[in-house]
Amino acid sequence: MDLLALADFNLVARHGGLGRAARAADRPKATLSRRVSDLEASLGVRLFERGSHTLKLTQEGRALFERTETLLTEIGEAATSIASGGEAPRGRLRISAPLLFSQMALGTLSARFALRYPEVRLEITTEDRAVDMVEEGYELVIRVNPDPDERLVGRVLLRDRLVAVASPALQRPMPEVAARAVVRASGHPSVWELASGQGDLRMSIEPVLRLASLIMIRDAARTGIGAAVLPLSLVAGDLHSGALVHWGDVKGRPIEIWALYPSRRLLSARVSAFLEFLKEAFPLGQPEELAAYLTHEAAAR
Template sequence: MDLSALADFNLVASHGGFGRASRASGRPKATLSRHVSALEEQMNVRLIERGGRELRLTPEGAILHARTVDPFDEITQAAAELKAGIGRPRGVLRVSVPLLFAHTSVGRLGTAFRAAYPEIRLDVIAEDRFVDLVSEGYDVVVRFNPPVDDTLVGRKFLSDHLVLVAPPHLPRPPDREGPVKLQAVVRTDHAEVPLWTVIDASGSVHTYIPQPVLCLSTTFMARDAVLAGAGAGLLPHSAVAPELASGHLVAWGKATTPAIECWVLHASRRLVSPKVGAFVEFLCAYFDERAPASDRTAGPG
């Protein structure tokens, strides 16, 4: 198989036509057409339906494109990196992160990463939605408690946990047998809110029945409502750490639910480029250095 012709076929298929591929690549349209025709003759199969206004791949062409486009992208990226300098982290790194992580960490993290790798431009998009890393053009994603996905690989770099917080002036309900009702700010619009079970600093277990006074869709709206005195809230520690340190909020206990795992992931089918490898290593080291010794449940490894 003529690999040059295959590369031109993928170029045309990816851009949706010979003209678009020619404009994007700067290669003559006639050359692209000739190479695709030669590939069809070599394989004895039609890959592109000609004659219509829009390019349409045949079923065989669609299969060939799906099976070969990623390897050729990797070859192109590897060649560019070799030309720029072997193993040198550089270029644009597109990262998708959840809103909570963006608000609590990305500003400081991005500045430190930029200082360490000045030839990488970090483009971070904050969004609370599922992101298809490959089809949407991301190099890396940060996700909380990601499901098992054999198309992605990565590392856990941080464990967060939920903590029951309240403003200092809000009286804590007295202990009694059985769950206790609690005026609460919740992050759900469900009719029923699960019980909140926490362990306080002395090791005692307390169970509360949240009585929602506000149902808010983001962590930071809920945090601000708790700060304003609306009620108690069960929130990620990372979202309220500054307020706990300053005394604007107090912690009534740590949730008994499993910790929130923070993962940095990239595509398993792609070779790990120097810029992706640099970001993953930096992220793990950054949070490992900042975690208290007793709280280092994640990090490199």
């Protein structure tokens, strides 16, 4: 495959047309058109649907663009790095991260990272689903307790644990009485398996509210309407201030927050820089370090 033709195809795809690509790169429009046609001929597929005034990627063209854009960017960065004698973080860095972690810390962290590395164009999308990094063009994903994937490698950023908490105004029920509880809208156990200073406890629950997000559940628990099971990082400040009290630790698998990247690819300078930045932010990997971002946010109000 002609690498120059592939680069010109990416240029046209990125700008959405031959004219805009030619103006952006200061290249002849006819040259770009010929290069794209040569690439289509070599691959035996049509990459663009050509209208009278527009170009639109075909399904094959979009797949090729999504799979080669980042790779071509890395090749360009490598060439620039070798020519300049050093590899400085630069270019676009796309990251997928879970909702709660993003709401708690990534706004502040992304701004600080951008200040330190102004040549990196950081893009963070927030979603809890397991994205396909290669297909969707992500260089780094942050995930909670990810399933094993031989295509990915990474490191644990943080370890957290689930705790049962309630407002001091909510009386803890006797063992034979179900506890009023605020739970997730989708799926929840009917019994909490807790470990506390008084020993292990099986606590039956009676859901009184079903809410979509953990932050909503925490806010509802503060009112005293019911107890809740939440990550320690989310409620550490409330436990310290007395707004919530600790009923016990939830037994089971601990929470691990991972940063993952494709194992088949060498890390770019921008990914390495972001990983080191996260390591600086959470040097011990403890829930209190994540909780500190909420404490700082409250203090700033």
